Amino acid sequence: MNENTRVQAERAVLVHRYQLDALHRALQSLEGHLTALESESALQRAQLASLSRTIADLRSQAGLSRLDTQPQTDDKAPQHHRPSPPGIGAAPRPSPDLPAIPPPPDPGDDWEEYTRNVDRFIADHGIDETPDPLAQLLPPDRAAEIQRRYDADFSPAPWDRWDYGVVALAVTVGALTDYLLVATPGGKFQGEPQRGSPLTAWMKEQSKKLAPMSGRDDIERNAFQQWIAELTTAAEKWAKVPYDVVSPEHGLTPKVHRLASLGHDPLLGLVFGVGDILSGTCTCIDKSGEWQVMDNSRFKRTRNPLEALVRVVVHGFSDVFTPQGLPPPFLAPFQLVSANSGITLRKGGDPVPVRHVVRYMYANGYDLRHFMTTKISPAIAEAILGAYHGVRACAANPEPGEPGLPDKLKREQMLVLTHGLLASANILKTALYGWNPMAINLAQFQTLTKRMLSLMKLAAERDRMVRQALEERWEALLDRSALTPSGS
Secondary structure, three states: OOHHHHHHHHHHHHHHHHHHHHHHHHHHHHHHHHHHHHHHHHHHHHHHHHHHHHHHHHHHHHOOOOOOOOOOOOOOOOOOOOOOOOOOOOOOOOOOOOOOOOOOOOOOOOHHHHHHHHHHHHHHHOOOOOOOHHHHHOOHHHHHHHHHHHHHHHOOOOOOHHHHHHHHHHHHHHHHHHHHHHOEOOOEEOOEEOOEOHHHHHHHHHHOOOOOOOOOOOOOOOHHHHHHHHHHHHHHHHOOOOOOOOEHHHOEOOOOHHHHEHHHOOOOHHHHHHHHHHHOEEEEEOOOOOEEEEEOOOOOOOOOHHHHHHHHHHHHHHHOOOOOOOOOOOOHHHHHOOOEEEEOOOOOOOOEEHHHHHHHHHHOOOOHHHHHHHOHHHHHHHHHHHHHHHHHHHHHOOOOOOOOHHHHHHHHHHHHHHHHHHHHHHHHHHHHOOOOHHHOOHHHHHHHHHHHHHHHHHHHHHHHHHHHHHHHHHHHHHHHHHHOOOOO
């Protein structure tokens, strides 16, 4: 059953419900009239019995005998041959005014004609389709029972105080980690030194021993570090790519050319980098925020997509340990945003566009290594929530299986709330750092986006399951209606 057929079937049921309501009102009116008649009849019987006793007493006092030989009994129903006493039940009770019962829509010759007649019936009788269908089609107790079943099968599981408590714990730990450990990549902002992340500083210090070697240097390396340095050196020589372009007139300066050329993006490069190698071009975003595809005729093309993919990966490996490093994933497209960021990069300066903020961040050390540091905050929060759900599941069932839809929805809601609060805490952290964009936790906002999309996907899956259940019930109802004899 498709969506349109289901909607038309619901409208037809609504029409029949309207007719049943009209019939119910008529029956209620008849029942009221019958109750009044029964009360009036009981009163007449009581009056007749009282009158009969009075006549018997009068005859006894007068010494008269009854004309009939039948014993006096208090019959519940008067004999039909007895005349009604004057003034009792003489006037017939008027018939009640019954509500009008509209005839059903004409079935017509086919389903299309029937649905048109149903639509006409709804319009003619002003049937309201906006209220809850359950409230229109079912009695309140039945509608409440269906709502309870729906909540048990398809709604998120209810939260308790432990759920709110663990969310508060995860947000607190994640926010403190972001402020104290992630901090910023270091350096200065508006002339003021910034507290850098010790983890980022350590990774950059270790990268010096793993970066491609240029001749002889005085860096001391152990055997493993020497091996990695030799690999990156060989990778740099072999993996030449057309998007590794330095062009200051287009804004591809030595400090930001890897951010500007999309082939250097750790994830987008798997698409744009491969395309550039196959076509001998450099896809980039210039300093004015314009999309550019520049031809690099000096590069020898390859027609093998697998070789192109390998070159992208190997070239990234050769760049990741260099002082400038690789840009964080999905940071490059923000160079297309020309909106005012509200952030001033120089003391007393004017707010600059988003694209300038992004280029400033990468040029001053916000690279893939610091991005890995920023991922610690959301990862710790998710670890706390994951451990909490695991402990509760084991406590409820020693052999827990796959959580049901209500539990999945609840867990995603908890994750979205946690990452939303952590994102808000990161905005507060950025404010405490004097609105230094280097304090922005890009990984936190990416995780929040991913969790929101996951919740939307789960909600769409829930809607699909509801539609499937409705279709199955409709099909069963139609099959049962087809098997029921017309005269039954």
